[in-house]
Amino acid sequence: MSILISLQHPTDFTSTEKRISAYILAHLNQMPTLRIKDLAAKTYTSHSTIVRLTQKLGYHGFRDFQQALTAEIATQQHQSTTVDANFPFSDNDSVQTISAKMATLTINAIQTAQQQLDTAQLAQAANLLMQANRIFIFAQGDSQLRARSFQNKLVKINRFAIIADEYADEAWNAANLTTEDCAFIISYAGTTSVHQQFAAYFADHQIPLLVLTGNPQSPLLAQATTQLLTVQSEYNFAKIGTFASQAAFEYVLDSLFATMYAQDFHANLQNLQAKQQLLQAGPLTTKER
CATH class of the missing domain: 3.40.50.10490 (Glucose-6-phosphate isomerase like protein; domain 1)
Structure with missing residues (x-):
């Protein structure tokens, strides 16, 4: 699962882990260079607590987690222009704009799903x-x-x-x-x-x-x-x-x-080729001859 989604929708986090998660989400721009000791100080926690959280998310430790999170943030920043999934177009949009926004919405949805x-x-x-x-x-x-x-x-x-x-x-x-x-x-x-x-x-x-x-x-x-x-x-x-x-x-x-x-x-x-032969030129064809 996406790291950001896991942080946004915790299922088994302790109250301390939720505080760390909230800080990370509020300071994503700092995460690529933030040191673990600084994160511990900002969240009033310890190194071991942060490491346990990253392991709960499926990573070996903070550095492994930090690299994966940085890559995910970079991918999101390079996605197409954001379109509101609930109201992707307005009454003032031209037909061309509406079609472009719907294309962007679909692309973004699939990219997010793939991640x-x-x-x-x-x-x-x-x-x-x-x-x-x-x-x-x-x-x-x-x-x-x-x-x-x-x-x-x-x-x-x-x-x-x-x-x-x-x-x-x-x-x-x-x-x-x-x-x-x-x-x-x-x-x-x-x-x-x-x-x-x-x-x-x-x-x-x-x-x-x-x-x-x-x-x-x-x-x-x-x-x-x-x-x-x-x-x-x-x-x-x-x-x-x-x-x-x-x-x-x-x-x-x-x-x-x-x-x-x-x-x-x-x-x-092979099954596809055999069935196509039956349907297109064999006893199961429905085409007019």
Whole structure:
């Protein structure tokens, strides 16, 4: 996960660690050259406390953490011009300006998602779905549109997913899952009560659960076997549309599909060529002759 997101959304920080985190976020411009003894003095803490915090974030020590944070800050500074994810355009903007802002918003959302993507978790998610007997995707609203796009791609590698929320059959579908299957919850807020209810059931019955969310505080994460997280600067309310979150979800799901495809790339490519022959010039063609 992004260092900045981890600092902004602490899950298991002590009060002292939260004070260090708050200072770092408020003085990012100083971080590339700040010495650990100066950070300790500014936050009224000790060297060992700072090192423990950096290790909790996945780094060996302060220097390792400082270098990674400096690189992340530099990447953000070189991103395209910032566009408000909630209100990316105004009534005074020309059509050209609106289209340019939407392009920038999409680029920024994907760049942010790429920086946050945990590739180890992505590989684990791909393995989970490839090993599952059946895949049940739980998603509502805009997230269900992304789920349908992912479902469509899976057909190309002979994997078939069920949209569990379709026709209000989500409870029946949840009841039918076994330990040989995989549940996949896609929810940006990650707070839907019925999804929390299902996640608890899956955990109690050792049913593998993959969660894709934009909320690092989502209660679903505690129940997940594997998690994919992409946090965007988008509100759960007061916005024109879910542009950033859905662009990020599409990118993550595309990356997940590509990882699954690459596990048996040559066999999948041969299968593609054989199926194309059937569909384009064989007995399954639907083209007029």
